[in-house]
Amino acid sequence: MSTALLAISNLSPGQNLDAYVQTVSAIPMLSAEEERDLADKFYHDNDLEAARALVMSQLRFVVHLARSYSGYGLPQADLIQEGNVGLMKAVKRFNPEVGVRLVSFAVHWIKAEMHEYILRNWRIVKIATTKAQRKLFFNLRSNKKSLSWLTSEETRVIAEGLGVSEQEVTRMEGRLAASDMAFDGYADADEEESAVAPAAFLAQENNDPAELVAAEDTSADHSRRLFEALSGLDERSRDIVERRWLSEDKVTLHDLADEYEVSAERIRQIEKSALNKLKLSVAA
Numbered sequence: 001m002s003t004a005l006l007a008i009s010n011l012s013p014g015q016n017l018d019a020y021v022q023t024v025s026a027i028p029m030l031s032a033e034e035e036r037d038l039a040d041k042f043y044h045d046n047d048l049e050a051a052r053a054l055v056m057s058q059l060r061f062v063v064h065l066a067r068s069y070s071g072y073g074l075p076q077a078d079l080i081q082e083g084n085v086g087l088m089k090a091v092k093r094f095n096p097e098v099g100v101r102l103v104s105f106a107v108h109w110i111k112a113e114m115h116e117y118i119l120r121n122w123r124i125v126k127i128a129t130t131k132a133q134r135k136l137f138f139n140l141r142s143n144k145k146s147l148s149w150l151t152s153e154e155t156r157v158i159a160e161g162l163g164v165s166e167q168e169v170t171r172m173e174g175r176l177a178a179s180d181m182a183f184d185g186y187a188d189a190d191e192e193e194s195a196v197a198p199a200a201f202l203a204q205e206n207n208d209p210a211e212l213v214a215a216e217d218t219s220a221d222h223s224r225r226l227f228e229a230l231s232g233l234d235e236r237s238r239d240i241v242e243r244r245w246l247s248e249d250k251v252t253l254h255d256l257a258d259e260y261e262v263s264a265e266r267i268r269q270i271e272k273s274a275l276n277k278l279k280l281s282v283a284a
Contacts, residue, residue: 013077020080024059032101039096054091054102055084061103062087065110069118079114086113149173229281236260237274244271 013020030038035057041050062083066076090106098105150158150173159166230238243251253264260267
């Protein structure tokens, strides 16, 4: 992890988002044992290096979560930075003795910081990202003669006067016509109205970052265990398993029998014994 930590020390999402994402994605994930050990050191001994390692290990999770709120048009880098604040708060409050993984505990704190940022900044003017769009936003209402939709001629005149395309005028008019909804809906909203509040649909439930990272963590752990288990097999057993199960061009029992000058039944016995050893090692 040291190389990745060194790289991240002079990097922030606001400077180069792509490089930041690439760097945090390269930071190795912690196993449950490693995470528990670091959390114990920080929780009981106030070991700041342990806390730093815990934060670094979950930066990729914040990126996952920030992407689920991309529908607001707010800068991803800012969302990530706010989420990182929430992650640090989570690490500070994380009690390893509760028995849950940090990623499950941290999701609440990360979302809370992102939600607060969205509430502070999500306004219709934020949709206007370029200088021309911002000028269009601030001038369109003053150029409109009524609350009704612009005619084709009015759209053309406004577009020429502001130096933008007619399509941009039409799009901005639609944005101006939309109401600015509270993130979680309104206190007096009924069930149907609450269902269309941004909080109800911007973060996809079937793409929960907590579940994605947990699954990624589990998959990486299984891959590591499998690699270690394979390394523990004798050379012949490892070769048979790899060529029979892990290679794209799988070979038959008879092919291996001819190569090793034994019967196909003997190859099957070696394969079965090796697979049983792998199952025990991966499940341990």
